[in-house]
Amino acid sequence: MKKRDFLTMDDLSIDDINDILDDSFLFSNLHKGWQLPHSRLIANLFFESSTRTHYSFISAETQMGAKVVDFQPSTSSVNKGETLYDTVKTFEAIGMDCVVIRHEEDRYYEQLENINIPIINAGDGSGNHPSQSLLDLYTIKEHFGKFEGLNLLIVGDISHSRVAHSNITTFERLGGNVKLSGPEFLVDRKDLYVDLDEGVAWADIVMMLRIQFERHKDKFDFKADEYLEKFGLTKQREKMMKENAIIMHPAPVNRDVEIDSDLVECERSKIFKQMENGVYVRKAIIKKVFGEEF
Amino acid sequence: MKKRDFLTMDDLSIDDINDILDDSFLFSNLHKGWQLPHSRLIANLFFESSTRTHYSFISAETQMGAKVVDFQPSTSSVNKGETLYDTVKTFEAIGMDCVVIRHEEDRYYEQLENINIPIINAGDGSGNHPSQSLLDLYTIKEHFGKFEGLNLLIVGDISHSRVAHSNITTFERLGGNVKLSGPEFLVDRKDLYVDLDEGVAWADIVMMLRIQFERHKDKFDFKADEYLEKFGLTKQREKMMKENAIIMHPAPVNRDVEIDSDLVECERSKIFKQMENGVYVRKAIIKKVFGEEF
Amino acid sequence: MKKRDFLTMDDLSIDDINDILDDSFLFSNLHKGWQLPHSRLIANLFFESSTRTHYSFISAETQMGAKVVDFQPSTSSVNKGETLYDTVKTFEAIGMDCVVIRHEEDRYYEQLENINIPIINAGDGSGNHPSQSLLDLYTIKEHFGKFEGLNLLIVGDISHSRVAHSNITTFERLGGNVKLSGPEFLVDRKDLYVDLDEGVAWADIVMMLRIQFERHKDKFDFKADEYLEKFGLTKQREKMMKENAIIMHPAPVNRDVEIDSDLVECERSKIFKQMENGVYVRKAIIKKVFGEEF
Numbered sequence: 053m054k055k056r057d058f059l060t061m062d063d064l065s066i067d068d069i070n071d072i073l074d075d076s077f078l079f080s081n082l083h084k085g086w087q088l089p090h091s092r093l094i095a096n097l098f099f100e101s102s103t104r105t106h107y108s109f110i111s112a113e114t115q116m117g118a119k120v121v122d123f124q125p126s127t128s129s130v131n132k133g134e135t136l137y138d139t140v141k142t143f144e145a146i147g148m149d150c151v152v153i154r155h156e157e158d159r160y161y162e163q164l165e166n167i168n169i170p171i172i173n174a175g176d177g178s179g180n181h182p183s184q185s186l187l188d189l190y191t192i193k194e195h196f197g198k199f200e201g202l203n204l205l206i207v208g209d210i211s212h213s214r215v216a217h218s219n220i221t222t223f224e225r226l227g228g229n230v231k232l233s234g235p236e237f238l239v240d241r242k243d244l245y246v247d248l249d250e251g252v253a254w255a256d257i258v259m260m261l262r263i264q265f266e267r268h269k270d271k272f273d274f275k276a277d278e279y280l281e282k283f284g285l286t287k288q289r290e291k292m293m294k295e296n297a298i299i300m301h302p303a304p305v306n307r308d309v310e311i312d313s314d315l316v317e318c319e320r321s322k323i324f325k326q327m328e329n330g331v332y333v334r335k336a337i338i339k340k341v342f343g344e345e346f
Numbered sequence: 347m348k349k350r351d352f353l354t355m356d357d358l359s360i361d362d363i364n365d366i367l368d369d370s371f372l373f374s375n376l377h378k379g380w381q382l383p384h385s386r387l388i389a390n391l392f393f394e395s396s397t398r399t400h401y402s403f404i405s406a407e408t409q410m411g412a413k414v415v416d417f418q419p420s421t422s423s424v425n426k427g428e429t430l431y432d433t434v435k436t437f438e439a440i441g442m443d444c445v446v447i448r449h450e451e452d453r454y455y456e457q458l459e460n461i462n463i464p465i466i467n468a469g470d471g472s473g474n475h476p477s478q479s480l481l482d483l484y485t486i487k488e489h490f491g492k493f494e495g496l497n498l499l500i501v502g503d504i505s506h507s508r509v510a511h512s513n514i515t516t517f518e519r520l521g522g523n524v525k526l527s528g529p530e531f532l533v534d535r536k537d538l539y540v541d542l543d544e545g546v547a548w549a550d551i552v553m554m555l556r557i558q559f560e561r562h563k564d565k566f567d568f569k570a571d572e573y574l575e576k577f578g579l580t581k582q583r584e585k586m587m588k589e590n591a592i593i594m595h596p597a598p599v600n601r602d603v604e605i606d607s608d609l610v611e612c613e614r615s616k617i618f619k620q621m622e623n624g625v626y627v628r629k630a631i632i633k634k635v636f637g638e639e640f
Numbered sequence: 641m642k643k644r645d646f647l648t649m650d651d652l653s654i655d656d657i658n659d660i661l662d663d664s665f666l667f668s669n670l671h672k673g674w675q676l677p678h679s680r681l682i683a684n685l686f687f688e689s690s691t692r693t694h695y696s697f698i699s700a701e702t703q704m705g706a707k708v709v710d711f712q713p714s715t716s717s718v719n720k721g722e723t724l725y726d727t728v729k730t731f732e733a734i735g736m737d738c739v740v741i742r743h744e745e746d747r748y749y750e751q752l753e754n755i756n757i758p759i760i761n762a763g764d765g766s767g768n769h770p771s772q773s774l775l776d777l778y779t780i781k782e783h784f785g786k787f788e789g790l791n792l793l794i795v796g797d798i799s800h801s802r803v804a805h806s807n808i809t810t811f812e813r814l815g816g817n818v819k820l821s822g823p824e825f826l827v828d829r830k831d832l833y834v835d836l837d838e839g840v841a842w843a844d845i846v847m848m849l850r851i852q853f854e855r856h857k858d859k860f861d862f863k864a865d866e867y868l869e870k871f872g873l874t875k876q877r878e879k880m881m882k883e884n885a886i887i888m889h890p891a892p893v894n895r896d897v898e899i900d901s902d903l904v905e906c907e908r909s910k911i912f913k914q915m916e917n918g919v920y921v922r923k924a925i926i927k928k929v930f931g932e933e934f
Contacts, residue, residue: 065432084385084387084441091672093672093699093702093703095695101421101422101423101425101426102421102422102423103417103422103423103424103428103433103436104423104436105442106421106422107389107415107417107436107437107440108440110415111387111415111440111441111442114387114413114415115387115413118912119703121649121695121698121699121702122416122710123691123695124418124421124712126420126421127686127689127690127694127714128690128691128694129689129690129691129692129713129891129892130691130836131689131884132689132850132892133894134691134891134892134893135895138891138893138895138904139691141912142695142891142912143695143916144691144692144912145697145912145913145915145916146692146695146696146699146915146916146918146919147672147703147916147919148699190519191534262426279736294419301424303428303432303436304423304426304427304428305432306427307429307432316432317460320809324435324436324438324439325439327436327439327440328439328440328441330440331440331441377899378679378735392715395715395716395717395719395720396715396716396717397711397716397717397722397727397730398717398730398734399719400715400716401683401711401730401731401734402734404709405709405734405735405736407682408707408709409707409735416710418712418715420714422714451820479812515886556720597717597722597726597730598717598720598721598722598726599722599726600721601723601726610726611754618729618730618733619733621730621733621734622733622734622735625734625735640654
């Protein structure tokens, strides 16, 4: 059997994407019902801090009846300088059927070609984060029933975002339109830049990104609370949105920095829905790498 | 169905308390037999160091057949400033059926009113620690068969103790009598103060609390080893106890500070029995928040 | 029933060793099939960093259907100065059926005589590491079918190795021959010392140990990369090995320090096979401490 990794959105055909979204939809209806037909051990190797992605994978794996091993790098031989390859090869050797990896290095998985068990990429450096991209797509499709002709505005730190770049490409492949806004030095695709107010009125989906204000503060001549006014989603801007438009954010949210705290759970916000959907999507990904059928 | 949280002893009626103690007794006889009738995911969110409470909950949950997720705040988005509310809401969104929380902030759960899954309080700041209070009560009832008329002496750092205050109130509600002893500046209810030797002779239960000697050492004009003589349970004091009286301590114990090391496992000590009972009590609490019947 | 601990190789008779190796062989064929006949809770208490031993035990326990509790010392009452004895006694009190312990103190288990559940030693200080010794033996027997008459060369930091000393004694008890090589100040059994090139040509098994170069660098008048030439297994030395001879290493490997990186997965290397075998051996150990039969 050919090994099935799940590494980047670019590896997926439109059909692959639609398959995963369809399976995610089935998982959303099955509630916690469907179990993996074979006993499976899955190890989660998170080398970076994470709440949503990490525990969403654990929740999905656990609900599907997998046996879950949660690796703690800080109390491992990584401390003694063991390489990523040797660490992952160890998990293969001790009987894991799959590894889920988040790592700070871009395209870390290129070192892992000799690994014989499926690798699920849970985020690499500022590169890819395909399970996040898919849960974003699922949330959009759940609301609008389609992608064609939809307008997606992404706002904030595009240049450091794992998800923004692959979302731009994928959303365009699926027939949608994308524009970007935010502080200009953080928007690396100038061709897609739009003024924030104009973009908010144009968009069907306003996707806010987390801004690491502290990292960039020497480039701003204003304070954190002024950021919201200039580049964030205020209550006033929310009123400019189309009637059926939605708000998204990958979280963690900086409340009152990139988004007014009162909007986080407003009616058109999908922020916690995205987290819920993340479990369905990750179940679909796990089902796919093991080649299982419903 | 109304949401059932488990937050403070004050929320519990005498009937609620007796129900939990009765169920705990059944669990003590069922050994590891009874399983939750539905598949349940429980997340443990411990923001403070803990051995007994943390692993006792994990043991109870695991024995009952729950699927257990153990959150590690130090490698989560809490690092990036994510609020407690957003963290807990995330665990709700990803499919948890219940969260068990220990947090350093007094009454942290007041921020969590919009959480729709049951919250079990495993200790808040220096406020409440209801599962500890209940395991203390269970241990007393197991030994004496009743509360009415019993004399409880609590010794040590009353003012910083999560448990002492609720134990005082609850024990009095149940018909018992309470007195306090220890360094005077650490006993905030002066009306209940008693000389240590006198209290030890009076008590049916001598409940020693952990003293954080290092924290208070500028207020003492003597050394750690002199503390035992002045305010601790020495072998001499143990001899002054009533024939059927018992020793309790929530642990971790500072051996030879608040209690002579040789007394920790003496015949009348219930210190490790309390830990065993903690599992039964926590099973009863979990059963209660899910509204299950035997 | 007498309590069965698993603490040191010296505690095991030749028959015990052969029993465990035979069971390990059965486990290697059963794949993930055999389940513990009773529900068992096992707590892993790793006070030192570890990848292989820690996750290999977790993998073995999980595959056998045990319920696994993974203790995190850094967020426990160990922080508050709780003793090892009180910590382990707590795990006994809360219902664990077995504890697996790695601790930095030599013969830490001598403090644990009053613990009434089985203790599996997963490494103590620079003393014992019996599950590693057994997986080494298993790997040798798997390849050669016997121990009698085989030549074992151990190379590197013998004096600080948990495994080297017990491997020397055990391998001699089993009828094999042992020689040692490496920097002379790190070889504490001078009677067994052999020149490296000579030893490599003599050996059926070349067992390289991890060298903590940084710890000893003031004693070397050469650099890390020169270490490989002088005391490591280079490609040239590998060519001097007997046709059927094998390479072993407990890992983590310092690639290009004690062994040329290209040799780690060469045909005669058993380094990742050792890790795989570690799971079978640990299953056999767990089966043994619970007194279960196939």
